[in-house]
Amino acid sequence: MDINAILTDLVTCLCAQILTDDLPPVCFCGVLPGDEVALDYAGDCDDACGMAWVRLTTAYPSVSIATPAAIPGNCAMGIGIEIEMGIVRCLDVGEGGTPPEPESLTASAALQVADLMAMWRAVHCCQSAKDFVIGQYVALGPQGGIVGGTLPMAMLVT
DSSP: OOHHHHHHHHHHHHHHHHHHTTOOOOSEEEEOOSSSOOGGGGSEETTEEEEEEEEEEEEEEEEETTEEOOSTTGGGSEEEEEEEEEEEEEOOOOBTTBOOOHHHHHHHHHHHHHHHHHHHHHHHHOTTOSSEEEOOOEEEEEETTEEEEEEEEEEEEO
16 A cells, blocks of 8 residues: 555544544644644634644655664665654633633543544554554643644554
8 A cells, every 4th residue: 555545544534533433523634744733724613623634754664663674775675654643622721811711621631632542543443554553642732722642653564
């Protein structure tokens, strides 16, 4: 399977899992390019606020998942890829210098965990993700009223 097909399949699984888990919709759910994610699509849109994505973070010659093959002649090997899956949501930041209510922060934390589990299930249910290694979830924010996290994974493309 080619890398673009894997990314597209994974983001399709992620977008579907958000709906299946009955989580609030996001403004954007798609494949992103680049070495960083611009959170430009996370702002308010209609009745949603947040974004979900999948992106390629690195690729290297490999014969086993998550292990670059740094040996002569490695161009004839498979390609190891590392992918980032992420979801961020808008966070209540309070108004007029008043911090948000504790209940609002608790609800945001619960949604962050629900999003983590949606990403986890999306990877496990996706047809492209049969041979993979999931890395450590990394929390993002709160910065600019955005909070969430990313789930990295590694795969071997033959």
